Amino acid sequence: MSIITTVMGDRLLEGHVHPVYHGRWRDESGSSSLHRSGPVDYTDRMTEQPRFLADAMLARLARWLRVLNFDTRHDPSIHDPELVQMADREDRWLLTRDRALVKELRPSKAVLITRDDPLRQLTEVVEQCELDKPERLFLRCLVCNTPLREATDREIRDRLPPSAENYPDTRLYCPHCQRLYWPGSHTQRMTRTLARALPDWFDR
Numbered sequence: 001m002s003i004i005t006t007v008m009g010d011r012l013l014e015g016h017v018h019p020v021y022h023g024r025w026r027d028e029s030g031s032s033s034l035h036r037s038g039p040v041d042y043t044d045r046m047t048e049q050p051r052f053l054a055d056a057m058l059a060r061l062a063r064w065l066r067v068l069n070f071d072t073r074h075d076p077s078i079h080d081p082e083l084v085q086m087a088d089r090e091d092r093w094l095l096t097r098d099r100a101l102v103k104e105l106r107p108s109k110a111v112l113i114t115r116d117d118p119l120r121q122l123t124e125v126v127e128q129c130e131l132d133k134p135e136r137l138f139l140r141c142l143v144c145n146t147p148l149r150e151a152t153d154r155e156i157r158d159r160l161p162p163s164a165e166n167y168p169d170t171r172l173y174c175p176h177c178q179r180l181y182w183p184g185s186h187t188q189r190m191t192r193t194l195a196r197a198l199p200d201w202f203d204r
């Protein structure tokens with residue numbers, strides 16, 4: 001779990017740039033058959049996918065859903081009645097650990113999360129909302145939920161550390177919070193973690 005804590009918590013909360021992998025998982029042997037290349041459609045059917053609103057307790061679940069490209073809002077400052085109104089207004093699944101909230105405020109669509117571990121929470125959402133595996137991963141900012149776009153040469157020059165220059169794939173950029181994302185070892189580890197949590201979704 002230390003990897004998840006480091007990648008999904010500390011690094012992101014500290015605001016570091018964070019590597020991203022937007023192809024399919026490449027296995028340990030580097031098999032090219034598992035690696036997608038070529039032009040990326042950054043919208044990638046996002047608008048057809050279910051959308052979510054995670055309550056204050058579910059920050060890490062929200063990040064995992066963003067890894068999977070699901071539009072997932074998370075704002076711990078929003079109080080319960082507004083949370084429910086927002087979910088209904090924006091046709092989002094409300095993800096909450098608060099049984100009383102679901103019972104008393106009766107959101108139109110809600111998943112009552114019962115597990116403590118974020119990846120187990122993720123499997124709860126996948127099963128209850130009958131989610132399909134996204135075609136690509138890491139196309140959405142993990143911090144602010146904004147869809148990423150391809151980075152310009154200047155954005156890469158200004159933000160890419162020398163240690164990441166050997167990764168040849170496209171660098172992506174969040175136009176909202178100005179973070180640069182690139183594929184690397186962290187994203188491969190995160191993808192392997194996802195593959196363990198959702199084995200039916202990944203090549204074995």
Ligand SMILES: [Zn+2]
Nearest residue numbers: 141144174177
């Ligand atoms: Zn962002």
